[in-house]
Amino acid sequence: xxKHILITGVSSGIGRDSLRLLHxxxxxxxxxxRNITDAKKLTHEYPERFIPLIFDVQDQDAVTKASKIxxxxxxxxxxxxxxxxxxxxxxxQCMSEEDFVRQLDINLLAVRRITNLFLPLLGATPxxxxxxxxxxxxxxxxxxxxxxxxxxxxISKHALESMTDVYRRELRRYGIKVIAIEPGPIKTDIWQKxxxxxEKYASTDYYDVLKKADTMIENAEKSALPVSLIxxxxxxxxxxxxxKTRYIVHRKKFMFKILAYYLPDKLVDWFIxxxxxxxxxxxxx
Ligand SMILES: NC(=O)c1ccc[n+]([C@@H]2O[C@H](COP(=O)([O-])OP(=O)(O)OC[C@H]3O[C@@H](n4cnc5c(N)ncnc54)[C@H](OP(=O)(O)O)[C@@H]3O)[C@@H](O)[C@H]2O)c1
Numbered sequence: 001x002x003k004h005i006l007i008t009g010v011s012s013g014i015g016r017d018s019l020r021l022l023h024x025x026x027x028x029x030x031x032x033x034r035n036i037t038d039a040k041k042l043t044h045e046y047p048e049r050f051i052p053l054i055f056d057v058q059d060q061d062a063v064t065k066a067s068k069i070x071x072x073x074x075x076x077x078x079x080x081x082x083x084x085x086x087x088x089x090x091x092x093q094c095m096s097e098e099d100f101v102r103q104l105d106i107n108l109l110a111v112r113r114i115t116n117l118f119l120p121l122l123g124a125t126p127x128x129x130x131x132x133x134x135x136x137x138x139x140x141x142x143x144x145x146x147x148x149x150x151x152x153x154x155i156s157k158h159a160l161e162s163m164t165d166v167y168r169r170e171l172r173r174y175g176i177k178v179i180a181i182e183p184g185p186i187k188t189d190i191w192q193k194x195x196x197x198x199e200k201y202a203s204t205d206y207y208d209v210l211k212k213a214d215t216m217i218e219n220a221e222k223s224a225l226p227v228s229l230i231x232x233x234x235x236x237x238x239x240x241x242x243x244k245t246r247y248i249v250h251r252k253k254f255m256f257k258i259l260a261y262y263l264p265d266k267l268v269d270w271f272i273x274x275x276x277x278x279x280x281x282x283x284x285x
Pocket of ligand 1: 034
C-alpha cells in the first residue's frame with residue numbers, strides 16, 4: 001500500500017533532500033512550495049507520486065485551500081514533516097517587531113496551524129481506522145541552546161521544542177508519535193540567505209560584534225554537515241516503529257551537550273562573550 005507523507009518547504013535544503021529520499025523509497029509525497037516556478041520544476045523532476053502544494057505558511061487561507069488536495073487524495077498521512085523555516089538574526093533590543101513576529105509565526109505558530117489542520121489524517125479522530133501517523137518537527141540545536149544575536153530564532157525553536165513535547169503527550173491517546181530533529185549547522189541555503197543581514201544594525205552599539213557575522217556564517221557553513229544526514233534521519237524516524245522523541249545532529253554532539261546542559265550559566269556566558277569579542281570569528285556553537 002502506498003504511504004503518503006507531507007513535507008513543508010521542499011524548494012530547497014532539508015525539505016528538498018527529504019523529498020528526494022522519501023520519494024526514492026516509494027512514498028507518495030505532498031511538498032509545499034511558495035511559487036508556481038518551484039512547483040513546476042519539482043513536478044518535472046518527480047512526475048509521479050509527488051503533488052506540490054502552493055502556499056506560504058503564513059497564509060492560512062492558502063494552506064486550507066491546499067489541504068483540500070491532500071484530503072481529496074488520501075485517507076491518511078503516514079507522516080507530517082514540519083520543515084519550512086527561516087532564521088532572522090539580530091539583537092533583540094534592535095530587531096523590529098515585524099521581523100520578530102515573522103520569525104515566530106513561520107517557525108512556530110504556523111506549525112501548530114498546519115499540524116492541527118492535518119491531525120485528522122494522522123489519526124486524531126475517533127473514527128480513524130488506519131495506522132496512526134508521525135509528526136516530525138525540524139527544530140534546531142538553537143531549540144536547546146540560546147545564542148546571542150540569534151535570539152528570535154532560538155526563541156522560536158525553544159518554543160517548538162515545547163510544542164513538540166506537548167503534542168506528543170496530548171496525542172499519545174491516538175498513537176501519534178511526535179519527534180523533534182535538532183540539527184546543528186547543515187549545508188543548505190539558509191546560511192547564504194543571512195549574509196549582509198547585519199548591515200541594518202550598523203549604527204547600534206552591537207555592531208562591533210555584528211560586523212563579524214558574515215565571517216562567522218562562512219566559518220559555520222564550512223563546518224556544516226551534509227543535508228543527507230538529516231534526510232536519512234527523517235527516513236529512519238518515518239520507518240522505525242519506536243523512534244526516539246528527539247535527535248541532536250551536531251559535529252560535536254558530546255561537547256554540545258556539556259555546554260548546553262552541564263556547565264554553569266555564568267561560565268557559558270563568559271565563554272560566549274570571549275568567543276564573540278576575541279579575534280576568533282567562529283560562532284560560539
Ligand atoms: N541549515 C541548518 O543549518 C539548519 C540547522 C538547524 C535547523 N534547521 C531548520 O531546518 C529547516 C529547513 O531549513 P533549511 O536549512 O533547509 O533552509 P532552506 O534551504 O532555506 O529551506 C527553507 C525552506 O522553508 C521554506 N519557507 C521559508 N519561509 C516560508 C514560508 N513563509 N512559507 C512556506 N515556506 C517557507 C523555503 O521556501 P522558499 O524557497 O520559498 O523560501 C524553503 O523551502 C528550518 O526549519 C530550519 O530552521 C536548519
